[in-house]
Amino acid sequence: MSTPEPKRQIHLVAHFPGVNSTTVWTDPSAGSQIDFDSFRRFAETAERGLFDYIFLAEGLRVREHGGRIHDLDVAGRPATLAVLTAIASITRHIGVVGTLSSTFNEPVELARQLASLDHLSGGRAGWNVVTSPDAFHGGNFRRGGFLPYADRYLRAEEFVRLAKQLWDSWGADAVLADRSSGRFVDPEAVRGVTHDGPQFDVAATSTVPRSPQRYPVIVQAGDSPAGRGFAAANAEIIFSRHTGFADGQQFYRDVKGRLPAAGRSEDSLLILPGASVVLGDSAADAHERSREIGFAQTSPQTAIAWVEAIWGRELPGLDPDGPLPTTQPGDTEQRQGQVSTRVDDRIARAEQLRARAAAEHLSVRELVVAETAAHSFVGTPEHVAAELDRHVQGRASDGFVLVPHLTPHGLDEFVDRVVPLLQERGVFRTAYGSAGIPNPTLRQTLGLPDPPGLGAISGVELVDAVVSSSEGASA
């Protein structure tokens, strides 16, 4: 019997349905998005499905529309780190990854929290590094909206670099816990970190010993050239938007092509697009369900609010079943989601939408469904399993971040009907730790290499570290 080429393995991530219009709260089976029972139920399903990790987005401010609280879609969620830790507490193997802003956190505090989560979870922590440049979110934080847009990746870079110094500041064997000698810690193996840079001016000794993974797995989602550069230098996972096959391949090639220049191998970065799946017993059944879910995700009121956010003004009397407004967008920020606030951009976007609506004969609501609620994979379980496999074997992705539309049962059908088919195809694990590691860390579950530069810390290195991280210091 000849040995076939090993198939590329699919990585799957479970995105807890968050605060947005994709979550169908009107469904009779929709549960609480905040009670811990929902997180417990969702996490147990994801772990039963052998997913790599559970992913949580972050909320830094309740959305507004027209200067008032946006009231149409799911709002209100727990704080990321606290609920991730509780999820880790009730699971055994699955990773826990959360979005945490590099703009509205401080390195010393966030690094110790992430290291704490990594200790508590036995090495299952990950961090989706995002930037948040705007004054709206800044309104909830000490610094306010201080960060110019162009500087957001500068801060993120400096933040991650400093966090890594803090995570590396305790040697692997720094905790001696030696009763007989009375030495709990080896002072030579713990170095203080000083850093004097454009964004941060820090002198600190980490309070947390080296954690099981040393660093949490670094996830990143940016798509701009700066974002791609940041990802190639720092990220171990990219949470991308490129779900289509050809588009996915192009993005995959571009980002992985940047790795050698950063001194990294191709397998040190996984690209996982966000994806929504709708299953049916037949193709026709699945497409009908997709249509129904799309309209449930976009109520008439939600469709109008979406258009108002782009038009930058209230549109009284807009008929959701009629055409787009003929008036041009204004420059008032409505802020329902992340939409551009520059009026030129709004006008361009409106033209684009008008063109699509005309070409496809779409009403306002149909257009919004098509723009926001288009599902990535629709079909029978066999079809969806084959499609996911095709994307991964064809290097359009390394797997997917599944974003279900129901809380907390949104993954049940996928886990029951698609996961077994992926396993039959030999492209998905049948147990955690199947590589012979009984309690794998998240990085091991993902098959990612250890972070580089692991080594003992000596007193000499302490001095070097202080000097080198102080380069470019002002006085």
Place this chain on the structure above:
Amino acid sequence: MSHHHTAPTGGIDPRFTVGVALDGAGWHPAAWREPSADPAALFTAAYWTALAVSADTAGVDYLTLEDSLHVQGADLTGPLGVADPELPPRVRPGIVEGRLDALLVASWIAPRTRGIGVIPTVTTTHTEPFHLATALQTLDFVSEGRAGWQLRFSPGAVDAAAFGRKPAPEIDLAAVLAGRPDPGLAELIGEAAEVGEVARALWDSWEDDAIIRDVATGRFLDRDRVHRIDFAGERFSVAGPSIVPRAPQGQLPITLLAHAAPIYALAADIADVMFITPDSVSQRAGASRGRGVAELVAAVRAAEAASDRAARGFAPLRIVADLVIGLDTAAESAADRLDRLNTLAGSPYESDTRVFVGGASDAADLIGAWHRAGVDGVRLRPLSLPNDLTAIGETLLPLLRERGILPAADPQPEGSRDLRGRFGLGVAVNRHAAARAGSATTPAPSTTTTEAPA
């Protein structure tokens, strides 16, 4: 600042509570060298889970978790202090150095315990008030109403240098000890008060019934029941509302350790529970040095009377006395153990509060006497872990129940185990809901909480 004028209330009559304060391997600096200790496990989940489950099973009312943003060996004030604030502190080999983030340890413990309150320490001086308030709300969700907060502020240059965004206020310890006003301490207290005020405002920013899921109108929220706080203080501003809907308890109990009059005043303004440190002859007790329970309780009540706390509808402060405790075991007297630990540490142990070593019966006598002197509870700081925590559960708590200091059985029925209830604080009434229920002339919602009897 405008306030609601609800009738002052004590909530429900508080029963006596017994909490435990957990830190490292125990409160003695050499505790990690005890034969029963597991010093290599201090940074594992298994260690904290075992302690929490042990305390929960024993019927301890709540546990607190110590925390700070600096290593324990960083001397913040004395001659061993950091000469150059630009240099990070060095760790000291002989003591437990390092801690996991207390709020996350509490979040880990919460789903694995049933009845015990979980109270992490979170500091106010450099952290983000919004993150702090929403994380505590989340802890209340994951614990289903058992969360509290031990508020702490961070004096000194070490924590300030770790954040590097503002200088540390300087404190003149002599002035504080002499009871003179000190601008540095006043600054720290002022900031802590603002953070506490913001947290309470955010905790009230969603009314209980804000999530309406009204399919007919397509509205998930009633936006009239979700409120910006628009806090603009001297040091920072927070727009709000919280990202977290109203937590199970609404308002989490805020606790605070205090040694001196200015901090009693802070507690009277913002806290529900205050820890005092009686009967200590150590310098560590600061302004509490040499003062007994009755004297401290009187001082706290005076601070309380001087605040407008009652007018704002707060229940009276629950005053809890801290006690370091080492209990005799069948194998060894606690006094022998303390001697042994002191020898290992190289110096006699001193605490900011009374240190008790002896049998459970004598400990119960002392706690009974403190109860009669006017405290609402004790917080026990185990000399060493896990053995003193085990002994508290096995010998001391049964004795306190036998003597009627604690109720014979957990009085809280299933489904009603919230921490407010344990402290007898009553149900927290949302300020906006109260304003709505009040007269049309009720002033705009204040930035302080109101409470009503259960």
